Amino acid sequence: MNELGRPGILLDSGPHSPSASLRSNERPEHGSSQEHEHRPRTNEPATLQQPSPPLVQPSNLAQTPSTSDLPLLASESEDEEPATATCFGRSTSPTSASQKTKGAEYPKVGEEGICKMHRFSLYETVSRFYFVGGDVLDRKFRILKIDRTADFDELVVSEDEIVYTRKEMNQLLNVIDDGNRVSGGLKLRCSTWGLLGFIRFTGAYYMLVITKRSQVAMIGGHYVYQVDGTELVPLTTPASSRLKAERISEEARFVSTLSNLDLSRSFYFSYTYDITRSLQQNLTREREALSQGALRRSHDYHRGMFVWNHHLLGPASEALQNTYDWCIPGFVANDVETEQIVSEALTTSFHAPGPQLYANPTLTSFVQHRGSIPLHWTQDNSGVSPKPDIKLNLVDPFFSAAALHFDNLFKRYGAPIYVLNLVKARERTPRESILLKEYTNAITYLNQSLPEGKKILYKAWDMSRASKSRDQDVIGILESIAKDIVGRTGFFRNGDAIYWTSRTQNGVARTNCIDCLDRTNAAQFIVGKCALAHQLKALGIIPDEAVDFGTDVVSVLSRM
Secondary structure: OOOOOOOOOEEEEOOOOOOOEEEOOOOOOOOEEEEEEEEOOOOOOOOOOOOOOOOOOOHHHOOOOOHHHOOOOOOOOOOOOOOEOOOOOOOOOOOHHHOOOOOOOOOOOOOOOOOOOOEEEEEEOOOEEEEEEEOOOOOOEEEEEEEOOOOOOOOOEEEOOOOEOHHHHHHHHHHHHHHOHHHOOOEEEEEEOEEEEEEEOOOOEEEEEEEEEEEEEEEOOEEEEEEEEEEEEEOOOOOOOOOOHHHHHHHHHHHHHHHHOOOOOOEEEOOOOOOOOOHHHHHHHHHHHHHOOOOOOOOOOOOHHHEOOHHHHHHHHHHOOOHHHHEOOOEEOOOEEEEEEEEEOOOOOOOOOOOOOOOOOOEEEEEEEEOOOOOOEEEOOOOOOOOOOEEEOOOOOOOHHHHHHHHHHHHHHOOOEEEEEOOOOOOOOOOHHHHHHHHHHHHHHHHOOOOOOOOOEEEEOOHHHHHOOOOOOHHHHHHHHHHHHHHHHOOEEOOOOOOOOOEOOOOEEEEEOOOOOHHHHHHHHHHHHHHHHHHHHHOOOOOOOOOOOOOHHHHHHHOO
């Protein structure tokens, strides 16, 4: 995994003007809204085959507040929520500790599918962690119990299926506090926006929680947030740790390695919107669920290939019945999939006026794909050469790696698959050209078994050589290719095909160079610019399917 992150950026402008301004952390205003999303494949190998001391305690949490010092929940009257979550506002009274919860006012989880949690408070005793979650209205609460005395290779979690009122949750916490008075009672460890999962190295488990966040986008009324701060919480106490001295340093090394991973840059999540899927996939799934009589689709969502904390969610999936009620899948941006969403923000909902659900016609999107060349090849990085040798290290006459990869692309995007290969064709010392020849042979071989209309469309163009030539218009050539791509794959425009004209994107453009950086970035920008013109015209914002480089909207696109 290289550069991490999955940016969500809003583009706001007047409803009939392509001019725009960039807004990164504000709610959209009236006009058109564009969001750019990247989804990298976090577990894809180069061949593209398918696939507890030391304690970590930030200084600002060194002193745990007493029960009487715990703040009450802040008001939600302001438009923007604070970056740091507020804790559950406990209150104590002389009689509360002796009261028993007589039964929840709300049904159990699953009976009505209620209570998707929005913020969390982590409390601790000497033997347990208590993870208290509350809904967005701060009216319904649930609790998770985590054992701190279990064997170091065990994760013991108890999920309470009762949905509590604030009063009932307050009584429950006070009972726990009273029962642990001798050992120090119940203390607040931290307030969080969500649980990213659990991990263990050589000893006991840790849990990774989100301590800070910021809003970066809104899609159909669903907020997308960026992770701005995390904390790694050990699930054992120093007294219960049984690590040998020689393993303590090894454990510390692994913890340090994870801590050096900057999780405060370009990691994203949403409580209510599946950002592992494209807008077209999400809305189509919702309408299919409605046609089958379901109010909402089942929550079998999240494409694991785009979930950066997929490994962290593994232990949680085994221990919890409702994993995604407590744990938040995070998403990163690198290569593989890029989606640009353009919408008219006068209406933010996915729904059209009247009874038409998930049919708002002012939502459009376009998806592109990038990735390394799907062959068995390596580069020797042991030396200091800026251009290490490229070697094909496996002779595969059937091109099985490429076959598996393109089979997956057909399943995800349909046809056509348009391959834009930008590697060099002529070199003094063959490097990239080795892969050009082999990749071309692979596409030719695979197309022999594909029916007409489903064959892989292949365009090989030495962009590097063209950019150095005086008689080639690089931008003009890329724009011609882009028009061909968008003309073949189309783009998505929402609607129900009854009251509104809808469009569907069929297929995808797959662009590559050697490192999928500079040349690929330039090509995908031009393709995205072409698609943007089509999207704006479909929304009635511009009269023609063209936007000039000098416009503000293209300037914003270039910074995404």
